[in-house]
Amino acid sequence: xxxxxxxxxxxxxxxxxxxxxxxxxxxxxxxxxxxxxxxxxxxxxxxxxxxxxxxxxxxxxxxxxxxxxxxxxxxxxxxxxxxxxxxxxxxxxxxxxxxxxxxxxxxxxxxxxxxxxxxxxxxxxxxxxxxxxxxxxxxxxxxxxxxxxxxxxxxxxxxxxxxxxxxxxxxxxxxxxxxxxxxxxxxxxxxxxxxxxxxxxxxxxxxxxxxxxxxxxxxxxxxxxxxxxxxxxxxxxxxxxxxxxxxx
Numbered sequence: 001x002x003x004x005x006x007x008x009x010x011x012x013x014x015x016x017x018x019x020x021x022x023x024x025x026x027x028x029x030x031x032x033x034x035x036x037x038x039x040x041x042x043x044x045x046x047x048x049x050x051x052x053x054x055x056x057x058x059x060x061x062x063x064x065x066x067x068x069x070x071x072x073x074x075x076x077x078x079x080x081x082x083x084x085x086x087x088x089x090x091x092x093x094x095x096x097x098x099x100x101x102x103x104x105x106x107x108x109x110x111x112x113x114x115x116x117x118x119x120x121x122x123x124x125x126x127x128x129x130x131x132x133x134x135x136x137x138x139x140x141x142x143x144x145x146x147x148x149x150x151x152x153x154x155x156x157x158x159x160x161x162x163x164x165x166x167x168x169x170x171x172x173x174x175x176x177x178x179x180x181x182x183x184x185x186x187x188x189x190x191x192x193x194x195x196x197x198x199x200x201x202x203x204x205x206x207x208x209x210x211x212x213x214x215x216x217x218x219x220x221x222x223x224x225x226x227x228x229x230x231x232x233x234x235x236x237x238x239x240x241x242x243x244x245x246x247x248x
Contacts, residue, residue: 008220008221009220009221009222009223010218010219010220010221010222011207011208011217011218011219011222012217012218012219012220013208013209013211013215013216013217014032014215014216014217014218015214015215016030016212016213016214016215017214019031019032019054019214020034020035020038020040022035022036022037022038025058026057026058026061026062027055027056027057027058027061028055028056029053029054029055029056030053030054030214031051031052031053031054032051032052032053032054032195032197032216033045033046033049033050033051033052035051035053044246044248045245045246046193046195046218046240046242046245047173047192047193047194047195047240047241047242047243047244047245047246048128048129048170048172048173048193048240048242048244048245048246049126049127049128049173049193049195049240049242050071050127050128050129050246051125051126051127052124052125052126052195052197052216052240053124053125053126054122054124054197054199054214055122055123055124055125056120056121056122057082057112057113057114057120057121057123058114058120059114059116059117059118059119059120060114060115060116060117061113061114062082062083062111062112062113062114063111063112063113064111064113065085065109065110065111066109066110066111067107067108067109068102068104068107068108068109068110069104069105069106069107069108070104070105070106070129070130070133070134071103071104071127071128071129071130072101072102072103072104072127072128072129072130072157072168072169072170073101073102073103073104073125073126073127074099074100074101074125074126074127074128074156074157074166074168074175075094075100075101075102075112075123075124075125075126076099076100076123076124076125076126076156076177076238077094077095077096077098077121077122077123078096078122078123078124078199078200078236079096079120079121079122080095080114080116080119080120080121080122080123081093081094081095081114081115081116081119081121082094082095082112082113082114082115082121082123083111083112083113083114083115084100084102084110084111084112084139085110085111085113086102086108086109086110086111086137086139087108087109087110087137088108088137088138088139090102090139092139092141093115094123094141096145097143097144097145097148098141098142098143098144098145099141099142099143099144099156099157099165099166100139100140100141100166101138101139101140101141101157101166101167101168102137102138102139103130103135103136103137103138103139103168103169104137105130105134105135105136105137105138106134106135106136106137107137108137124197124199124238126175126238126240128168128170128173128240129170129246130168130169130170131159131169131170131171131172132169135169140166140167141166142164142165142166144156144164144165144177147164148177148178148179149179151178151179151180151181151184152178152184152186153176153177153178153186153188153237153239154176154177154178155174155175155176156175156176156177156238157173157174157175158173158174158175159171159172159173159174160174162174171243172242172243172244173240173241173242173243174189174240174241175238175239175240176189176238176239176240176241177236177237177238177239178235178236178237178239179234179236180201180203180227180229180234180235180236180237181229181234182229182230182231182232182233182234183228183229183230183231184228184229184234185226185227185228185229186226186227187224187225187226187227188205188219188224188225188226188227188239189224189239189241190223190224191241191242191243192220192221192242192243192244192245193218193219193220193240193241193242193243193244193245194218194219194220194222194239194240194241194242195216195217195218195219195239195240195242196211196216196217196219196227196237196238196239197215197216197237197238197239198211198212198213198214198215198216198235198236198237199213199214199236199237199238200213200235200236201213201229201230201233201234201235201236202229202230202233202235203227203228203229203230203235203237204227204228204230205217205225205226205227206225206226206227207225208225
């Protein structure tokens with residue numbers, strides 16, 4: 001940890017085995033931050049990211065209709081399919097490479113079910129606070145598989161108007177994804193707060209070492225750093241950059 005000006009540079013590695021764990025008959029979920037019955041006042045968010053849940057839902061089950069308010073919710077499927085339905089009449093099947101965002105705004109009810117009869121669905125769900133409260137609820141989805149296939153980091157959800165990304169109502173946040181080929185190197189964003197999550201494979205992060213599946217790193221004022229995928233397995237990565245942080 002180093003101090004640069006008024007900011008403290010920090011690289012905080014969180015291993016998969018250290019995460020909060022919820023396991024019930026139909027759901028196996030790992031939580032990066034305090035969530036549901038799991039609460040740690042020292043672990044509530046990083047930057048503008050409040051929730052990052054790694055969920056596996058069994059075939060034919062899922063999250064039945066429930067409400068949300070004033071939250072930008074981004075869902076990223078890794079394997080299988082997830083069916084979304086909400087009180088605004090939006091319906092869709094989310095599959096790997098399909099970026100999906102729901103803006104809860106003034107209030108929305110939705111369900112997320114595994115429509116397949118014989119296959120689990122594995123996905124990451126992430127919540128970011130909006131920069132404007134009480135907006136009208138909204139929904140957006142976009143297939144970005146073509147962009148991912150070109151390599152590198154691809155903007156998935158952006159409050160900055162990135163081309164080819166779904167929009168979020170938070171000007172200070174961007175989600176990047178990468179399906180990194182074996183040995184591929186990218187540079188992570190340089191921002192005040194960066195949250196790197198490795199859902200598949202493994203990587204080497206400059207000045208931090210190896211990260212395996214389920215590991216995360218919280219970077220604070222750490223600058224742009226090289227990230228290299230394992231020479232054998234490659235990796236899939238999700239990276240949030242935030243210009244600010246949540247004020248409770």
